[in-house]
Amino acid sequence: MVNDNVMAALLDFRRQRNWEQFHTPKELAVALTIETGELLETFQWKTDAEVRGLLNGSSRERVVDEIADVAIVLSYLCYDLKVDVDAAVLSKLKKNEAKYPIEKSYGNAKKYDEH
Amino acid sequence: MVNDNVMAALLDFRRQRNWEQFHTPKELAVALTIETGELLETFQWKTDAEVRGLLNGSSRERVVDEIADVAIVLSYLCYDLKVDVDAAVLSKLKKNEAKYPIEKSYGNAKKYDEH
Amino acid sequence: MVNDNVMAALLDFRRQRNWEQFHTPKELAVALTIETGELLETFQWKTDAEVRGLLNGSSRERVVDEIADVAIVLSYLCYDLKVDVDAAVLSKLKKNEAKYPIEKSYGNAKKYDEH
């Protein structure tokens, strides 16, 4: 998720505030839905063109901060659950390749159960 | 987020299916809220002890797969928006340190605006 | 939210299964984010025209079921917290009218803090 130095800084931040007690896996999953909602809010009511404008303008920092919040929570969760993100993603990607064969999925975003 | 090899595999998967067209920043943010909801669902109605049991049992794989789905979408989003996750997290962490000074926040998860 | 007969049926369903114990306010709020994620998923990757097609076709029932799930959880929450939805909505609407004065908001969905 983040490199070792950044993860160490995240863990320091949490330890210095004695916040490990709040970070149960379930509460982190709750935090993740809250943070992704805040990220989505930065794009709310906006067309794709307006979102592009936002990302090239002075509001980019706010969007990047919201992405960072999602990444922070996901990093704590992976650390606490001892999930190797790279391995987990590769393993899931293999399953997705089976669920979405190229010939059925090319240019078509239908769910595998709608094919 | 993920290492370069895994990111390359994610990009291959997307290109082979011609799915870049669906991955606007807004649609990826939508996908992120959907995937975090699915992750949270694996813990739904469960106490912390039950969640621990889940993570040590045969359902662990399902949880890890849901975490992977969140990481996949976040990886695409960071790649497409050219967000350096490590730098973004460090920058946000600096802001959080200012918002949550240790002396006010120790053992206390109140929002900065509730202090 | 729902009429008295429907609310009575919802309460019977819950009582017969002895599920009141799971329905803490926080867990219901968690359920609400999960259910809204499932509703949003029915529209995922789709353009507005495709969503319209969906709503006029055989998939309409699935969308309506997902809306119902959201309404069910919201109904339990309002019942348990003794929230009168009509009164709550009117009170919030008053605040929104102050936050979004017509002259500033006409045809413009900017957040009140972006004006």
Added chain:
Amino acid sequence: MVNDNVMAALLDFRRQRNWEQFHTPKELAVALTIETGELLETFQWKTDAEVRGLLNGSSRERVVDEIADVAIVLSYLCYDLKVDVDAAVLSKLKKNEAKYPIEKSYGNAKKYDEH
């Protein structure tokens, strides 16, 4: 969802601001996930006892306002899609009764596919 007078007030609010153009079904579903995230945030990091304290104290109004925001968006969505909430909930409840038979579900919140 809300009574006819309240719905009329909601529709007036929207019409006066010329906001119908933003309220596509998909954008309303997006708004619903954002608003439920804000509701959940009022309970974040809190135990059930702390949530109870919150609901009996000066923060109750904030929680009720967030519930109202969810109800507002859901009301627009049902109105626009011509969904009769009472009928939709009763129909879904019938399906839930079949998915969760009392003898298997009594005191047990396992998903139907985990039974």
